[in-house]
Amino acid sequence: MNLRSLGWYPAAGVGVLAILLFVFEAELDAATASLALAGMGLLAALHAVYEMGKTLATAEHDAVFQYLGGASAPMTELRDQRRRLLRAIKELDFDHELGKLSGSDHDEIVTRYRLRAIDLGRQIDGGETLHPELVAELKRGAKEANVVAETPGRACAECGAANDPDARFCKACGKEMGS
């Protein structure tokens, strides 16, 4: 029983009603209308029971469903975590724009989250964690980036939208940004 086939029941109801009205010459009152409705209900029930029996009687089944999967669970967990972190960074940016979060707090937390997100990305891709030297390097870079982040992003020459300082293309209009 799929959603499209459900559309047949109202039609069947109207059909039953028509038969009641014209063949048995019933008066159109609430009881007759509800009898037609009950007829619809009967058809729906019979159809559903038939579908159930048919499914149980057929041997072949839709291979799309992976009811019994589950090996991918740790991976989804990691992906979820990374998605959460990226979203959190977006939200921190928004809170910062709204003036709820000071610049230094914002940068400190965002840096921490970025590092964690990169780390997670590595785990998802290769199952390895970051090289300690790279972590140190990234942290140094982040400290320098802090200084850059204090200066507002560059405005696009075409449309004026604010972009990240290192953007090559404008995120609003897509024009290439001059260096």
Place this chain on the structure above:
Amino acid sequence: MSLSTLGTLVLFILFVVNVATLGLSLVGSRRQDVRMIQGSIRGIDAVAGLSVFASTLIVYAFLAGDYSIRYVAETSDATMPVFYKITSFWGSLEGSLLFWLLLQAVFASIAVRANKRRHADLIPHVVTILAGISLFFVTLILFQSNPFAPHLLETPVSGRGLNPLLQNPYMAIHPPCLYLGYVSLSVPYAFGMAALITGHVDSAWQRAVRRWTLFSWLFLAAGLTLGGLWAYEELGWGGYWAWDPVENAGLLPWFTSTAFLHSIMIQERRGMMRGWNMSLVIISFWLTIVGTFLTRSGVVQSVHAFGANPVLAWTFGGLIVVILVFSFGLLIWRLPLLRSRGELESVFSREFGFLLNNWILLSCSLFVLGGTVYPSISEYVGDRVVLGAPFFEHYMVPLGLALLALTGLGPLLAWRKTTPENLAQQFFGPLAAGAVGLMVPWFLGLRSAWGLACFGLCAFTCWTIVQEFYRGIRVARHGGRYGIVDAAIRLVLRARRRYGGYVVHLGIVLMFLGWGGNSYKVEKKANLRPGDTVELGDYMIRHAGLRATEDWQKEMITADVEVLRLGEADGEPLTTLHPARWWYFKLPEQPTTEVDRYMAVGEDVYVSIQTVDLGTGWTQMSLYVNPLVNWIWVGTMVLLVGGAICIGTRKRVEE
């Protein structure tokens, strides 16, 4: 074959199919047999189809007037309008159980259908849980409270009629709304249990249930308000909420699902509070069953309990214990998987605000639950102690105001961390607005401390919402590149849940405004003869005469009551109200009170009549001025709109 036999037969087939579905899903998920699992998914559809058929049958029996069916004879009669004949379906115990089953089965079918591809690993267990729940109701209906049961001896010519109190348009939508809210909470519960069973307790199951919880939360809110509106217009005591056990029963899961809708945001963002969220889902569903138990077992005394029924009391009592043991057993078993993977950055963060909000909401829920069952427990132990509205209000007013304060505070706090300078900058506007909100009623002569606090907090919270929108729009305008309306739409679309949530908060503030109005309501009882006048607050009430009429169903005595402004006794009346008393022929010992009210933006003039002496014209009237009461209904509408924004439409992007 009589309708009664056919109906019972359908219920029996329903029972068999339901047992088969449950068995297939249990064995199928254990043996990992795709054929059986798909069969059980079809089985859920079949259960839905069969309950639709059973329900249409009983509606037909009502409309056709088949009084050989006991339930039809007891809850309807031939003179009732068609509309109330249909609503009689859920007017009493047996029918309401069948109605419950109908909604449950249809919801189960929709939920399984919507998620069978996206959350395929959870589905077999979801089917098991949902089939288990519907099996409980089918068994109960078939073996204990069969709405199709015939009269054993002779068939009456006409029925006894629906309880006159229930013959009210609000009663037609109030129970379905509440039931929808109740029943749809079983879907989040089923997904939560499936997540625990499979051990996939990441956020996948929550994505599946967030919308459902929001949906049931909205319907619970609408149902509760409609119930309040019904009490206000039908019972004639001038109020809308009496902390009656059955009213409380609807409120309990609303509190916990509100808590869930907030704390799930922390889990989504931070991966914290997994165990807590799972517990809230379990408790919310458990409370819907407790609510049903309270309504149908006769354990509590209430205006709208369905009457004592020891068998039902024991079965529901058993179910309550089973759900509790089963769910929390699973939860404890999976506790190692649910451990938190995040930490609070600061006490001054929105997360902490949410945590506080959760604690308060849960304590509200537990407190109301305690207060509701306490009379029954005390009766069991010794003398029955009745806890009335003053008891509940004494504790719930501070709790409610604390929640209102958090509603205002929360949005001002940033996620993760807020600094003192930011706090000062954020709080200046709202605090100033709050002070104004406090002072204005004070100068107008209001002296109730709680009332003043309520108005002050309303102003405070309202200002924070406006401020949020203002700042958001300012950012979204990108320095004037978009117009205000354009920017507002972009903003709401960009963060639909955030801004939808603010709209919901605005609705809550309006409702609190209405509740705050209670602190200066005026009430008066008066015995008047036609021509007499009485002062009521800023109004003058004049009794302008009585009329006695009757129709096919009832005898009616209607009073004409003129409402005038005080000091303009000779002027044109503002309006003429027609409060009445109706005696239904079927139930003459239970007359109904038909209230009439004069609605203004600021207040209601509310009149109901109690006893009438037709010989002398003496009429006993209850007169009330209810300030701001209509803002409660307006607030609910705003809340529903906000909720609809939050639900929105599903994004078509597949992961």
